[in-house]
Amino acid sequence: MKVISFANQKGGCGKSTIVINLALNFALQKKRVILFDTDPQKSSYETLDIREDKLFKVVAVYSDIYQTLEKYEPYYDYAMIDTPPHDNEIVTVSVVCSDLVIIPVQDSPLDIRSTKVTVDLIRKAKTLNPDLKCYFLLSRIQPQTVLAKELAEILTNLYETDILNTQISNRVSYKYSLIYGKSVTEMFNSDAAATEINDLSNEILNILKS
Ligand SMILES: Nc1ncnc2c1ncn2[C@@H]1O[C@H](COP(=O)(O)OP(=O)(O)O)[C@@H](O)[C@H]1O
Numbered sequence: 001m002k003v004i005s006f007a008n009q010k011g012g013c014g015k016s017t018i019v020i021n022l023a024l025n026f027a028l029q030k031k032r033v034i035l036f037d038t039d040p041q042k043s044s045y046e047t048l049d050i051r052e053d054k055l056f057k058v059v060a061v062y063s064d065i066y067q068t069l070e071k072y073e074p075y076y077d078y079a080m081i082d083t084p085p086h087d088n089e090i091v092t093v094s095v096v097c098s099d100l101v102i103i104p105v106q107d108s109p110l111d112i113r114s115t116k117v118t119v120d121l122i123r124k125a126k127t128l129n130p131d132l133k134c135y136f137l138l139s140r141i142q143p144q145t146v147l148a149k150e151l152a153e154i155l156t157n158l159y160e161t162d163i164l165n166t167q168i169s170n171r172v173s174y175k176y177s178l179i180y181g182k183s184v185t186e187m188f189n190s191d192a193a194a195t196e197i198n199d200l201s202n203e204i205l206n207i208l209k210s
C-alpha cells in the first residue's frame with residue numbers, strides 16, 4: 001500500500017480540497033483507495049460523508065496512525081492522509097510512514113515562509129525514512145499570472161525540494177463541487193479544474209511508480 005500524506009502546517013492552503021478530489025479521482029478509476037482524516041475539524045470526513053454512494057472508505061483517526069495503516073494495508077493499494085494545520089504526533093508519524101508527502105503552498109511569499117516548519121519536519125522524517133519522496137504543489141494560484149512561476153523558483157531555491165508540474169488554480173468549481181461531496185472531475189468534467197485534478201493524479205501515480 002502506497003501512503004501519500006498532504007501536509008502543511010499553514011491552514012487554508014487547500015490540503016483537504018486537494019485530498020478529497022484526488023481520492024475521489026482514484027476511486028472513480030476503481031483504484032483501491034482509503035482516506036484517513038487526521039484533522040479534528042474533520043473537513044474531508046464530513047464532506048465525503050454527504051455522499052450517499054460512500055464510493056470509498058474514509059476514516060477519521062486522531063491517534064495510532066501507524067497501527068491504523070497496518071490494519072488496512074492488506075485491503076488497499078493507496079492510502080491518503082489529510083493532516084491538521086498544526087504540529088503534533090500524528091502529523092510526524094504520518095509523514096514518517098509515507099512514500100510521498102505533498103506540501104500544498106499558496107502563491108504568496110508569506111505562505112512560502114511559513115512552510116519552513118513543514119519542510120524541517122520532512123527533513124527530520126527523511127533520517128528515519130530515507131526513501132520518503134516530497135514535493136511542493138502550488139495551490140489556489142491565480143491563473144494566467146507570472147507570480148506562480150516566480151514563486152515556484154523561490155520555493156525550490158529556498159528549500160531545495162522539488163515542485164510538481166501540475167498547479168491547482170483558485171476556482172469556484174473547487175468550492176461548488178464540495179457542497180455535494182463531489183470532485184471537480186465528476187461535476188465539471190470539461191472544466192479546467194478537472195484537467196488539473198486528472199493531471200495531478202497522473203503525476204502522482206508516475207512518481208509512485210518510479
Ligand atoms: N483551488 C481552490 N479554489 C478555490 N477555493 C479553494 C481552493 N482550494 C481550497 N479552497 C478554499 O479555501 C479554503 C481552505 O481550503 P482547505 O481545503 O480547507 O484547506 P486546508 O485543508 O489546507 O486548511 C476553503 O474555503 C476551500 O473551499
Ligand SMILES: [Mg+2]
Nearest residue numbers: 015016039043
Ligand atoms: Mg483541512
